[in-house]
Amino acid sequence: MAESAQEPVIRIEGLRKSFGSHEVLKNIDFEIMPGEVVTIIGASGSGKSTLLRCLNLLETPDAGHVWFRGEDLAAQHVNVNRLREKIGMVFQGFNLFNNMNVLDNCTLAPVTLKKASKAEAEAEAMRHLEAVGLAEFAKASVTSLSGGQKQRVAIARALCMKPDLMLFDEPTSALDPEIVGEVLSVMRNLADEGMTMAVVTHEMDFAKNVSDKVVFMDQGVIAEMGEPNRLFTNPEHPRTREFLSRYLEDTQGASATA
Numbered sequence: 001m002a003e004s005a006q007e008p009v010i011r012i013e014g015l016r017k018s019f020g021s022h023e024v025l026k027n028i029d030f031e032i033m034p035g036e037v038v039t040i041i042g043a044s045g046s047g048k049s050t051l052l053r054c055l056n057l058l059e060t061p062d063a064g065h066v067w068f069r070g071e072d073l074a075a076q077h078v079n080v081n082r083l084r085e086k087i088g089m090v091f092q093g094f095n096l097f098n099n100m101n102v103l104d105n106c107t108l109a110p111v112t113l114k115k116a117s118k119a120e121a122e123a124e125a126m127r128h129l130e131a132v133g134l135a136e137f138a139k140a141s142v143t144s145l146s147g148g149q150k151q152r153v154a155i156a157r158a159l160c161m162k163p164d165l166m167l168f169d170e171p172t173s174a175l176d177p178e179i180v181g182e183v184l185s186v187m188r189n190l191a192d193e194g195m196t197m198a199v200v201t202h203e204m205d206f207a208k209n210v211s212d213k214v215v216f217m218d219q220g221v222i223a224e225m226g227e228p229n230r231l232f233t234n235p236e237h238p239r240t241r242e243f244l245s246r247y248l249e250d251t252q253g254a255s256a257t258a
């Protein structure tokens, strides 16, 4: 229905989070619409990971609301496990089970949590492994894979749960520069297929070229948020300008010497 298509996947209002006396998130408001790719950028310690972790209740907000598909996650009756089945998360450190092969990593949650049959779960897993270019590694041990391959398995594994939303927290930061591209390309394909995504990243080209909306965080607030072309070419906030200056100088330098 057209009406439900307009409902945000996630809506946040007045979100606050402190650790001790340190207020890490100060009154955050934003929403992610179906199919939208939102990138979250900002300096180290600005609260990006904490914000992402509040979206699937890995952190409990101190105040404010997080609605997931219209359901208020602050409500007492929310089943956190069911919620996490609908929200896939990919971290910097892969978090795969090293004692299992690639395929078993992908089928574990669908079989144990969703009660899928082994055959059904394996067929689904093979589809996702195919899509990330790793079908031939299905029976390989996770420990034999490169960092880029592990991260692609982590993405395939998350997709096996058929999530409504995918969260990525610096998925390429632990990778050698030459393999960052293979993971970003998988993420770009996912975006092209219409997956709703929130991505914390330092990959400014990805933020600029793939996202629909960029959120710039500074010391616990959203200092600026907007359409990537505008934000990258004409940042309004002095802190955004400062943060992006190195990237902008690099890209302008590159085009000047091209």
Ligand SMILES: Nc1ncnc2c1ncn2[C@@H]1O[C@H](COP(=O)(O)OP(=O)(O)OP(=O)(O)O)[C@@H](O)[C@H]1O
Residues within 6 Å of the ligand: 019, 024, 042, 043, 044, 045, 046, 047, 048, 049, 050, 051
């Ligand atoms: N569990 C915790 N206990 C105490 N302080 C925390 C905790 N998690 C985060 N913080 C603090 O909250 C602030 C924001 O952290 P957060 O990890 O959200 O930043 P970030 O923007 O993701 O940074 P980075 O780019 O380095 O990953 C930091 O000062 C951090 O030290």
Ligand SMILES: [Mg+2]
Residues within 6 Å of the ligand: 048, 049, 050, 169
């Ligand atoms: Mg972080």
